[in-house]
Amino acid sequence: MWYAAHAIFYFEMIDSAQDSYLLHENVYIVSAPSDVDARVMAERVARSNEDLSGDGHLEVNERKAKYVFAGIRKVVSAQMIPGPDDAPLSTGREITYSILEVNNIDEINSLVAGEMVDVLYRE
Numbered sequence: 391m392w393y394a395a396h397a398i399f400y401f402e403m404i405d406s407a408q409d410s411y412l413l414h415e416n417v418y419i420v421s422a423p424s425d426v427d428a429r430v431m432a433e434r435v436a437r438s439n440e441d442l443s444g445d446g447h448l449e450v451n452e453r454k455a456k457y458v459f460a461g462i463r464k465v466v467s468a469q470m471i472p473g474p475d476d477a478p479l480s481t482g483r484e485i486t487y488s489i490l491e492v493n494n495i496d497e498i499n500s501l502v503a504g505e506m507v508d509v510l511y512r513e
Contacts, residue, residue: 391422391428393420393467394418394465395428395431395464395465396466397416397418397433397436397439397461398460398462399458399460400412400457400460401455401458403455404455405454412450415463420435429465433461436459441457442457488513489511492508
């Protein structure tokens with residue numbers, strides 16, 4: 391069965407204080423016999439994408455940083471609708487979703503444009 395695992399990463403500044411943390415939510419598609427196995431596999435994949443070296447090659451806003459895996463936020467089964475459960479993954483298939491809430495249509499347009507928007511992350 392296919393699963394989408396949502397991994398949370400954050401940037402930790404080296405040798406300087408932080409007022410806030412920049413986060414990434416990376417979604418990995420994994421094939422596993424159960425959601426528990428999918429979580430284990432996703433954690434392994436995510437940890438392999440950490441960058442903890444601290445040698446200075448990674449920078450955020452000209453500040454040296456580490457890229458730290460914080461954990462798996464959720465694992466959801468990839469619903470293969472329409473089509474049989476054994477159909478291969480293909481372009482256009484929805485494999486995961488998130489539910490967000492904003493206050494007005496302007497915030498929706500800003501979010502779509504990639505601008506900073508306060509959102510309530512429902513799921």
